[in-house]
Amino acid sequence: MSRYVVIGAGAVGASLAAELHRAGAETLLIARGAQLAALRERGLTYLRPDGEHQLPVPVAAGPAEVQLTADDVLLLATKSTDTEAAVREWAWRPVKRADGGTGVAAAELPVVTLQNGLANERTALRSFARVIGAVVWIPATFVTPGEVVNHGWPTPAVLWLGRYPFTADPAVEHIAADLRRAGFVAHETTDIVSHKAAKLLGNLVNTLDALYPPSELRDAALTLLKDEARTVYAAAGITPATPAPGDFRVADVPGRSRAGNSTRQSLARAGAPESDYLDGEIVLLGRLHGVPVPATAALQARIHRAVAEGTPPVSLDDTDLVATLPGLAVPEPVRPGTTTDRPVLIGVEELYHRVAQPEPPLLLDVRWALGDPDGRAHYREGHLPGAVFVDLDTELAGPHAPGAGRHPLPPIDRLQAAARGWGLTRGRSVVVYDNTGGLAAARAWWLLRWAGVPDVRLLDGGLAAWRAAGHTEATGDARPRALGDVVLRAGHLPTITADEAAGLPSRGTLLDARAGERYRGEVEPIDPRAGHIPGAVSAPTTGNLGADQLFRPAAELRERFADVTGPVGVYCGSGVTAAHEIVALAVAGIDAALYPGSWSAWSSDPSRPVA
Numbered sequence: 001m002s003r004y005v006v007i008g009a010g011a012v013g014a015s016l017a018a019e020l021h022r023a024g025a026e027t028l029l030i031a032r033g034a035q036l037a038a039l040r041e042r043g044l045t046y047l048r049p050d051g052e053h054q055l056p057v058p059v060a061a062g063p064a065e066v067q068l069t070a071d072d073v074l075l076l077a078t079k080s081t082d083t084e085a086a087v088r089e090w091a092w093r094p095v096k097r098a099d100g101g102t103g104v105a106a107a108e109l110p111v112v113t114l115q116n117g118l119a120n121e122r123t124a125l126r127s128f129a130r131v132i133g134a135v136v137w138i139p140a141t142f143v144t145p146g147e148v149v150n151h152g153w154p155t156p157a158v159l160w161l162g163r164y165p166f167t168a169d170p171a172v173e174h175i176a177a178d179l180r181r182a183g184f185v186a187h188e189t190t191d192i193v194s195h196k197a198a199k200l201l202g203n204l205v206n207t208l209d210a211l212y213p214p215s216e217l218r219d220a221a222l223t224l225l226k227d228e229a230r231t232v233y234a235a236a237g238i239t240p241a242t243p244a245p246g247d248f249r250v251a252d253v254p255g256r257s258r259a260g261n262s263t264r265q266s267l268a269r270a271g272a273p274e275s276d277y278l279d280g281e282i283v284l285l286g287r288l289h290g291v292p293v294p295a296t297a298a299l300q301a302r303i304h305r306a307v308a309e310g311t312p313p314v315s316l317d318d319t320d321l322v323a324t325l326p327g328l329a330v331p332e333p334v335r336p337g338t339t340t341d342r343p344v345l346i347g348v349e350e351l352y353h354r355v356a357q358p359e360p361p362l363l364l365d366v367r368w369a370l371g372d373p374d375g376r377a378h379y380r381e382g383h384l385p386g387a388v389f390v391d392l393d394t395e396l397a398g399p400h401a402p403g404a405g406r407h408p409l410p411p412i413d414r415l416q417a418a419a420r421g422w423g424l425t426r427g428r429s430v431v432v433y434d435n436t437g438g439l440a441a442a443r444a445w446w447l448l449r450w451a452g453v454p455d456v457r458l459l460d461g462g463l464a465a466w467r468a469a470g471h472t473e474a475t476g477d478a479r480p481r482a483l484g485d486v487v488l489r490a491g492h493l494p495t496i497t498a499d500e501a502a503g504l505p506s507r508g509t510l511l512d513a514r515a516g517e518r519y520r521g522e523v524e525p526i527d528p529r530a531g532h533i534p535g536a537v538s539a540p541t542t543g544n545l546g547a548d549q550l551f552r553p554a555a556e557l558r559e560r561f562a563d564v565t566g567p568v569g570v571y572c573g574s575g576v577t578a579a580h581e582i583v584a585l586a587v588a589g590i591d592a593a594l595y596p597g598s599w600s601a602w603s604s605d606p607s608r609p610v611a
Contacts (some may be wrong), residue, residue: 001024001025001026001178001181002025002026002071002072002073002174002175002178003025003026003027003028003069003071003072003073004016004017004020004025004026004027004028004072004073004075004178005028005030005066005068005072005073005074005075006020006027006028006029006030006075006077007030007074007075007076007077007078007086007090008030008076008077008078008079008082008086009029009030009031009032009035009036009039009059009077010035010077010078010079010142011138011140011141011142011148011149011150011262011265012077012114012136012138012140013029013030013075013077013078013114014029014044014046014057014140014142014148015046015138015140015148015150015156015157016075016077016114016136016157017029017044017057018044018046018053018055018057018148018150019156019157019182019183019184020178020179020182021055021057021058022053022055022182022183023181023182023183025178025181025182027057027058028058028059028060028066029044029057029058029059029060030059030060030061030062030066031059031060031061032061032062033145034145035145035146036059036061037145038144038145038146038147039057039059039145039146040059041146042054042146043055043056043057043146044056044057044146044147044148045146045147045148046148046150047147047148047149047150047253047256048149048150048151048152048153048156048253049151049153049251049252049253062089063089063090063093066093067096068093068094068095068096068105068108068109069095069096070095070096070097070098070103070108070109072095072109073109073110073112073171073175074090074105074109074110074111074112075111075112075114076111076112076113076114076115076120076124077114077115078115079115079262079266079274080115080116080117080119080120080274080276080277081274081276081277083113083115083119083120083123083124084123087111087123087124087126087127087128088127090105090111091104091105091106091127091128092104092105092106092127093105095108095109105128106127106128106129107129109128109130110128110130110131110132110169110171110175111124111128111130111131111132112132112133112134112161112175113131113132113133113134113164114134114136115274115277116199116200116203116262116274116277116278117196117200117203117274117277117278117281118193118196118197118200118281118285119277119281120133120277121133121164121165121192121196122164124164125164130163130169130171131163131164132161132162132163132164132169132171132172132175132192133161133162133163133164133192133193133195133196134159134160134161134192135159135160135192135195135196135198135199135243136157136158136159137152137157137158137159137199137245137248138150138152138156138157138158139151139152139250139258140152140157141256141258141265142265143256149253149256150253151250151251151252151253151256151258152248152249152250152251153248153249153250153251154247154248155183155184155185155248156183156184157184157185158184158185158186158187158245158246158248159176159179159184159185159186159187160186160187160188160189160192160195160241160243161175161176161179161186161187161188161189161192162188162189162190162191162192162195163190163192164192164193165192165193166190166191166193167190168190172188173188176188185246185248187243189241191241193238194238194239194240194241195240195241195243197233197238197239197240197241198240198241198242198243199243200229200240200278200281200282201226201229201230201240203261203278204222204225204226204229204278204279204282204296205222205261206261206262206263206264206273206274206275206278207263207273207275207278207279207299207300207302207303208221208222208225208299209261209263209264209314210261210263210264210266210267210273210303210306210313210314211267211302211303211306211311211313211314211315211316211320211321212314212316212317212318212320212321213314213317215318216330217318217321217322217328217329217330218318218321219330220328220329220330220331221295221299221321221325221328223413224295224325224328225279225282225295225296225299226413227413227416227487228282228286228291228293228294228295228296229282229293229296230413230416230417230420231291231293231417231420231483232282232285232286232289232291232293233285233417234417234420234421234483235285235289235290235291235483236285236288236289242394242398242399242414243399244399244400244401245401246402247402262274263275263278263303264313264314267303267306267307267311267312267313273303273307275299275300275303275304276300279296279297279299279300279303280300282296283296283297283300295325295328298324298325299324299325302324331489334452334489334490334491334492335491336491336492336493336494336495336593337492337493338591339449339493339582339583339585339586339591339592340586340589340590340591342454342455343457344445344457344458344583344586344587345457345458345459345460345551345583345587346431346457346458346459346460347460347461347465348459348460348461348465348466348468348469348471349469351431351457351459351466352469352471354431355384355385355386359428360386361428361429361430361431361455361457362388362422362423362424362428362429362430362431363384363386363387363388363430363431363432363433364387364388364389364390364422364430364431364432364433364441364444365379365383365384365387365388365389365390365433365434365463366390366392366396366432366433366434366440366441366443366444367379367389367434367435367436367440367463368391368392368393368434368440368576369436369439369440370526370573373392373393375389375391375392375434375440376389376391378435380475380476380477381475382463382473382474382475383463383473383474383475384433384463384466384471384473384474385472385473385474386474386478387433387474387478388422388423388478388481389478390418390422390432390444392407392440392443392444392576393407395410395415395418396410396415396418396443396444396447397409397410398410398411398414403597403601403604403605404596404597404601405574405575405596405597405598405600405601405604406526406527406573406574406575406600407443407574407575407576407596407600408575408596408597409447409450409490409495409575409596410447412451412488412489412490415447415451415488416451416486416487416488419448419451419453419484419486419488420483420484420485420486421483421484422481422484423481423482423483423484424453424484424486425484425485425486426484426485426486426487428484428486429455429456429457430448430453430455430456430457431456431457431458431459432444432445432448432456432457432458432459433458433459433462433463433466434462434463435462435463435464436462437461437462437545437549437580438458438459438460438462438545438551438580438583439541439576439577439580440576441458441459441462442458442576442577442579442580442582442583443575443576443579444456445457445458445579445583446493446579446582446583446594447579449492449493450490450491450492450493450495451488451489451490451492452487452488452489452492453486453488458583460550460551461548461549461550462549464549465549465550493593493594494591494593494594495593495594495595495596496569496593496594496595497595498595498597498601498602498605498608500569500595501533501569501571501595501602502533502534502608504535504567504569505534505535505536506535507566507567508565508566508567508568508569509537509563509564509565509566509567509568509569510533510535510536510537510568510569510570510571511536511537511538511539511564511568511569511570511571511581511592512532512533512536512537512538512539512571512572512599513539513540513541513570513571513572513577513578513580513581514532514538514540514572514573514577514599515540515542516538516540518530518532518573518599519531519532519536519538519540520532520538521610524603526573526600527573527599527600527603527604528603528604529603529610530603530610531603531610531611532599532610532611533571533599533602533608533610533611534609534610534611535611536571536611537563539560539561539581541572541577541580541581541584543560544557544560544580544581544583544584551583551584551587552584554587554588554589557584557585557587557588558588558589560584560588561584561585561588561590564585564590567593568585568590568591568592568593569592569593569594569595570582570585570592570593570594570595571594571595571597571598571599571602572598572599573598573599573600574597574598574599574600575594575595575596575597575598575600578594578595578598579594582594
């Protein structure tokens with residue numbers, strides 16, 4: 001293992017140094033002031049959910065006390081406000097090479113930037129030839145000089161590391177391996193910027209959390225900040241990643257409570273917050289790309305005023321928040337509507353005439369199949385003119401999480417950002433299609449209706465019907481398009497939980513939309529267990545279509561579902577093709593709720609019975 005020189009002995013730096021030291025890695029923690037004095041006098045008191053650890057972590061006051069060698073790795077864990085000074089202090093220090101010669105740190109050593117925001121890597125890259133960006137999820141708190149609490153569990157932290165900006169580097173693999181040996185979960189990526197951008201979205205709560213107690217109005221403000229940030233990202237060509245934390249969580253440390261995020265901790269100590277590198281980063285990107293971000297700019301100014309006035313943390317109220325963000329209000333609650341209150345399908349000829357009108361619908365190509373998920377390649381080979389390709393796995397599903405199934409519903413802010421990227425504007429109608437009888441496109445239909453888009457239709461027969469009618473196609477990638485301004489809110493269509501699905505057969509109908517052999521448990525190609533939810537009725541989606549791959553007429557579908565009574569719920573393998581069943585039920589005049597986790601979530605829970 002390399003020697004890790006951890007520059008910055010705050011909560012993050014001290015926690016990383018503690019775990020590396022505990023694992024036997026050669027570690028040197030760079031501290032200053034009272035923290036340095038305490039560490040030298042009595043070592044580091046490191047508290048975790050599994051107990052208290054007293055650690056004699058080696059410390060130094062700065063580069064003048066350190067003889068750097070070619071095996072060293074610099075971990076930069078200062079606050080973003082101190083990055084420039086730290087880089088200047090360390091970059092040009094001498095490094096003893098393996099051949100006995102001497103170089104400088106900027107040319108010889110990798111530096112790992114652990115701070116939040118998007119600016120630190122660029123600052124480091126002005127001096128260091130090898131900059132490795134890192135995102136770290138760690139609920140750690142600096143308590144008092146010499147004492148740090150880390151609430152992360154079961155691992156002390158989760159990290160993503162990648163050479164900045166987009167380069168593969170063997171050093172990343174080496175550092176990640178050392179971190180894993182020290183008990184961390186460490187992921188490697190070739191696109192660290194997207195992960196930094198995702199973390200920054202989460203950090204937008206920091207200023208709000210430092211100033212205001214939790215409230216519905218604060219939640220509305222956070223939604224507004226994230227909305228501005230995603231609009232800025234789209235203009236800047238940044239696509240935030242969807243990191244999956246696995247089972248990482250915040251756990252109790254006996255006798256200790258969390259002190260809030262780093263911005264709140266800085267405000268409590270009357271220190272300079274990192275807001276200029278969090279909210280301020282969005283403000284900067286907005287100004288560079290001509291995107292107004294009034295709410296984010298107002299919050300940035302408010303935290304600076306709080307620092308200047310000595311405002312205690314979490315001491316402001318909703319009145320101040322409304323004064324800071326005029327017009328902010330708690331949105332009215334969304335009440336689930338129905339799928340039968342408006343047309344669901346559109347035929348080829350009707351669509352052909354509508355696309356020639358002055359305000360045509362937005363066309364979404366949603367080609368995807370379980371064994372052939374790369375619909376983009378098929379899209380390039382031929383698609384409806386003007387259609388935008390939508391990737392089901394990344395745009396119509398959320399990140400994987402334990403117990404959520406293979407295609408969980410995406411967070412509404414991510415779906416809104418995707419929809420704006422497609423060019424969806426407020427009030428515009430949408431037509432979705434695929435080339436598999438609507439099995440994938442129905443997911444887009446359901447999601448957009450669930451998110452509040454009122455006019456969404458499924459092209460009956462899909463691309464095959466368009467081709468059969470002799471209409472023209474386009475090839476290649478879509479042309480650049482203006483960003484949309486649609487505002488989405490979840491909950492406009494009903495969903496059911498696993499517990500509600502379990503109880504539904506006793507008072508209504510639970511339909512299983514998978515193939516009959518999967519329902520009967522004869523085969524199970526992908527999920528943990530075979531069978532079906534007890535009490536569910538088999539109704540494979542293949543029965544929704546006629547031989548021409550068009551949806552069967554309403555009368556035939558009413559006959560197909562004649563035995564359906566009471567409240568209706570639908571599930572499939574992962575919540576995708578169940579939407580196809582809901583389309584067919586809607587054509588028949590029957591409303592139905594979706595169980596999003598479906599069989600992939602149910603079968604992964606060993607406590608759930610299987611029939």
